[in-house]
Amino acid sequence: MEAWLVKWVSVSGEDAVVTVLSASLDEDTVRRRVEQLHTDLTASIAEKLEYARYPNPAPLPYPAISSRLTDGRVSIDCGPNPFLQARLVTDLRVETNEEDGSEVLHYVDGERMSSVTSSLSQGSVADDQ
Numbered sequence: 759m760e761a762w763l764v765k766w767v768s769v770s771g772e773d774a775v776v777t778v779l780s781a782s783l784d785e786d787t788v789r790r791r792v793e794q795l796h797t798d799l800t801a802s803i804a805e806k807l808e809y810a811r812y813p814n815p816a817p818l819p820y821p822a823i824s825s826r827l828t829d830g831r832v833s834i835d836c837g838p839n840p841f842l843q844a845r846l847v848t849d850l851r852v853e854t855n856e857e858d859g860s861e862v863l864h865y866v867d868g869e870r871m872s873s874v875t876s877s878l879s880q881g882s883v884a885d886d887q
Contacts, residue, residue, distance in 0.1 A: 759848075759849070759850040759851065760781040760846065760847070760848045760850065761778045761779060761780060761781050761846070761847065761850050762778065762779035762780070762781065762783060762788050762844050762845070762846055762847075763775070763778055763844065763845055763846075763847045763850065763863075763865060763867075764776045764777045764778070764779065764791075764792060764795065764842060764843070764844045765842070765843055765874065766840045766841070766842060766843075767835075767840055767841055767842075767843045768839060768840040769839050769840075772840075773874055774874070775863055775874050776795060776799075776842060777795070778850070779791065779844070781846060785824055785832055785834070786824075788834055788844050789822045789824050789834050789844075790822070791844075792822045792834050792836050792842050792844045793818060793820075793821060793822040793836055795836075795842060796820060796822070796836040796837050796842050797809060797818065799842075800837065820836055820837045820838065820841075821836070822834055822835065822836035822842075823835055823836070827868070829868055829869075831845065831846065831868060832845070832846065833845055845867055847865040847866060847867050848865065848866045849864070849865055849866045849871075850863070850864070850865045851863075851864050851865075852864070860875060861875070862874070862875045
């Protein structure tokens, strides 16, 4: 399966899955959704009201930025450390541990196979290089 994988990414190397979006969405739509997700997950109610004020909303402190990786793929990043990152990944599949309910999400990001282990509240990443 191909999809946009949105994760919290930390410079310490720990990642956590936030959501998965359809591969049918274009880059600009994903960028806007990542920006909204970041606001939803990090801003106070007062800040959200300022960002939604019509017709003069306050500027977002961390607009999402689309960039091209060296292999031509798109990375959409939003925020400081940790930051939200969306990438179109392939071979996406999930395994569920029946004992504790944790899930392992396996995927290919470019040419690198990766997996993210998560529970309902947190996640950690392991690279299968």
